[in-house]
Amino acid sequence: MIVFIRVLRYCSLLLLFVIGGCYLKDVRWRPVRPARKTTYNVYNLKTTGYCPCKSCCNWKRNWYGRPVIASGPGRGRPKEVGITASGTRAKSGTIAADTSLFPFGTVMYIPGYGYGRVEDRGGAVKGRHIDLFFHTHNEALEWGVQYHKVKVWPPPPK
Numbered sequence: 001m002i003v004f005i006r007v008l009r010y011c012s013l014l015l016l017f018v019i020g021g022c023y024l025k026d027v028r029w030r031p032v033r034p035a036r037k038t039t040y041n042v043y044n045l046k047t048t049g050y051c052p053c054k055s056c057c058n059w060k061r062n063w064y065g066r067p068v069i070a071s072g073p074g075r076g077r078p079k080e081v082g083i084t085a086s087g088t089r090a091k092s093g094t095i096a097a098d099t100s101l102f103p104f105g106t107v108m109y110i111p112g113y114g115y116g117r118v119e120d121r122g123g124a125v126k127g128r129h130i131d132l133f134f135h136t137h138n139e140a141l142e143w144g145v146q147y148h149k150v151k152v153w154p155p156p157p158k
């Protein structure tokens with residue numbers, strides 16, 4: 001009987017870990033850091049903020065409520081809200097940049113924002129201008145337009 005209880009206790013503990021693990025997989029905070037032994041360059045960049053809203057990400061709902069791209073070359077095409085141009089889920093630390101200058105995977109350190117990784121693009125984000133992801137429109141507005149010396153680690157060669 002004692003053994004049975006012990007096994008039961010062990011199993012429930014295991015179950016707790018499994019459930020907890022699945023739950024945490026989505027929520028877990030994975031900090032962005034540059035790869036080891038890589039050096040950075042410093043760029044003077046214009047930084048702005050954006051969030052997943054309609055006005056920041058150029059989308060609207062079509063007549064039956066589906067999000068579509070509001071204007072530009074992809075106008076009317078389905079839009080997945082909260083998914084970046086590289087296919088990742090937008091989160092704090094996601095950066096939109098001109099990928100001809102800073103390709104996907106570039107790690108940056110922006111004073112006042114912290115570390116981030118280029119995972120997105122934007123129609124208005126060209127040249128020495130990056131757009132920093134925030135969860136709410138207010139936070140994006142609060143950031144406004146700031147010019148910073150940004151540390152840039154190019155992505156590791158494939």
Ligand SMILES: [Zn+2]
Nearest residue numbers: 051053056137
């Ligand atoms: Zn917004």
